[in-house]
Amino acid sequence: MIHTSKYPPHIVVVRPGVERLTAINSKAFKEEVIALIEGGASQLVIDFKEVSFLDSSGLGALTGVLKRIGHRGDLVVCGLNNDVTQMFKICRMDRVFKSYSDVDAAVQAMSESL
């Protein structure tokens, strides 16, 4: 389901490929992103531009991926709409995930920190 694109130096941008990341598909999403990490990816940007809704299971999958990356790399998000931003705020996820307006801003910030 996920789509990926690579940016130099070693940044992988992941688009979940679904409009709603929920209990129905979050397990598959997590497994696919973890396969990327096991394949060597460690600098990940999750692009939520095309995701309109994220439920508690979707957030669980996202933190599950973050736990898997651990100290080996970084995971940031971008393109959150108002509803998802609000959900992140209520759960203080804005303190857990760095969030950027779009892919370009996320990739630039990430490459500068490497």
Add this chain to the structure above:
Amino acid sequence: MEMPLDIIVAEDNLVQRTYLARMIAHLGHTALVAEDGIEALKLVQTSGAQILITDFDMPKMNGLELTHAVRGLNLDHYVHIIMLTGSGQSETSAEALDTGVDDFLTKDNDPSRLKARIHVASRLVHHAREQQNQHRILKEINSRIQEDLKAAADAQRQLLPAIHRDIGGIHVSSAFVPSAMVSGDMFGCFALPQNKLGLYAVDVSGHGIHASLLSVAIGHLITPEFFCNAACGKDGKPDPAGLVSNLNQRFSAADNDDYFTMFCAIIDTDTGHMDFCQAGYPSPTYVDATGQATLVGEGGFPVGMFSHFSYENDVFAFEEGGLLVLCSDAAGEAENEHGVPFGRGMLCSVIEQNHQSDTDALPDIIVQDLTEWRGGRALEDDLTVVALKRINS
């Protein structure tokens, strides 16, 4: 060696009938003979035989009528029908197939043809029997799982009583709608020493069996005694964040993605002073005595996600005549048929408009509005509504 089968032979000609019966016996099966269609139909209904060899021309009920009648029976097994044909009867074949005949056998008294036809039929009968057996096993397993789920749901319901009670001048009322048989919501409300009221609501991420196991564990853990001990600071001051931190330590050890959001509060029923900790649970709606609605709380980390998360206490003044309503996120997320969510804003308006309603009726009013919004379709997530009204002294 094939398993012996019962085979019905419907044939009005005595010589032909006897010959077929002998051949069938010779092949190791049992022949059940009928002189006409009516007799054969009775045998189909009573014997449980799964192969029928029938002549076309018979008195009372011919082979086609018999086939039609057999296909109209509500049997729990399939009957494989072989029609006997004379030479040059190809024009009846299409009609016979349409009526439900499976195979044909010419009356040339060739034992090897009969043997082959019965062999094919018995293979299909065995296959059908095997499938029926698998189906029965699956049905049994499924009904056992359903029974277990029902027992789990009953156990969970006992932990989630519909609350309608007064605790020191605060009237508490609740409604709960699980999205499936079992749910991931849990809540509780207790009278604590020194005229305090303890309240918590939990919403486990995801739903179904997985979430319900965790919610039941939380429900059993948070007894009034546990609440009292964990939510009181060393100085005796209310410390709901202490209770939430305690739970976070317990539940973030597991190596999985499970977590829950929580709202935990201690209200002084004499003064209306409320100490609370909001751990990712949606902000409750508060309507003051003048009918003005606001959202309570700035948010906070969920519980069980990361052990290093820290939690803060916040305070709120619950005035006399004020109304506080907690709703799990199923309320805001409930979508109508066009995919439009109900939204926290609309939820806030519904609560504001109904703030003078009977507190006992209010949770059901909210459930009713959400049900209408969903157009009667079941909610996708578990819904909890808890309303608290501070009665004027």
